[in-house]
Amino acid sequence: MQKQLHPNISVDCVIFGFDFEKLNVLLVERTYLHPETKEVIFSDYTLAGNHVYVDENLVDAAKRVLNNLTGLDNIYLEQFYAPEDPGRLLKKNDQLWLKKEGKNPEERVVSVCYFSLLNCKEVSIQKKDRNVDWHPISEIRNLGFDHDIILAQALKSLQVKLQNEPIGYEMLPLKFTLSQLQKLYEVVFDMEFDKRNFRKKVSKMKYLIQLDEKQKGVSHKPARYYIFSRDVYEKTKSDILNFSV
Template structure:
């Protein structure tokens, strides 16, 4: 099949990942680098979201899945389409114009933005294109296009969503401690949570299943491990907050 690119519509992917070692919510970005034809001048050197124009035979969802797979190799991940961005001037920055000219893009491109939740350790950065790199959400580099706006809106949506649905378990190992769950919430919401209160509320949720295992390889006292049961959650789910923090 001949791949015909739609020059007016693209998808952009906000890829969130949680690092259990640094306990930080991170964002996967790619380097946008362009030199002058004589190689004497760097015209563009910043970071952007991974994204691309859709092909005419694709749905938007299929295009977003393709773009993520091309970057990370991952397919079966949490994905949410959250907004379209169509400001006529969204690609009109000085460096953006240089980049678009070199890539032969359409100046008037509407992008549909998605965000994905993955575990940072599932991505082999050495095998990604465009020098992909994780950045803490609290310490982002200089960004191109309107991608700062897209990221901030995705982040706000994630904060709301994580209090209404159990999506944070997409960022955790299959087996986790209560402290690890708390740390993910604190990282996303940028707040401190009362440990005792949080533990009491979480362990009484029917879909948080205690395991006959403890976390090993830690210097302090081994902690009880738990798992999240989506089957149980789907049975008991009601339209209220997952956890009142």
């Protein structure tokens, strides 16, 4: 008779942010000092996360993490993954860190992961006493715990979702140019798109509404603004069904 699992439960949040140039992820610094000499033993980054309370809905725990970091409610949130490996917290540095935090490093923690989407320019991160900041996704490696795996899975889920639903608008201001929209797709898929093909695709999307308004105070030729209409999207989305056979 094998023993049933009663782990600690946490949520981990992959918070993506677009700054018109790069795709970024919000990371929390984790610096471990030698308990006596105070020399830095290691310093790295993790995703934002927290434990789930006894009567708490899992998504409410994720909302609490996000609110704590941004002061905002109603941020786009999507559950995408629960890491499966029982040994996900057993790396040496992770064990040191858990002990320092007063946790039992041998206790298994099952995590349910969420990704969320933000416009970096419109959010101010509440640092409090933590060193938490945006990092370009292309430069992120060797995160603490199994967070490299979680981040890779989050990016894959974001790409799939973006192929099926126009969620990219969550990372753009209300009014945006087509170049900004194209850049967003390029950084998420990590590839360049041909401008003409991209605009052809855009022209078919009834929920992308052209405004009678252009950029002001830019050094290049001012571009026209667009907005995303959720109403039009909801009304037309059943036409969009597309599948590979």
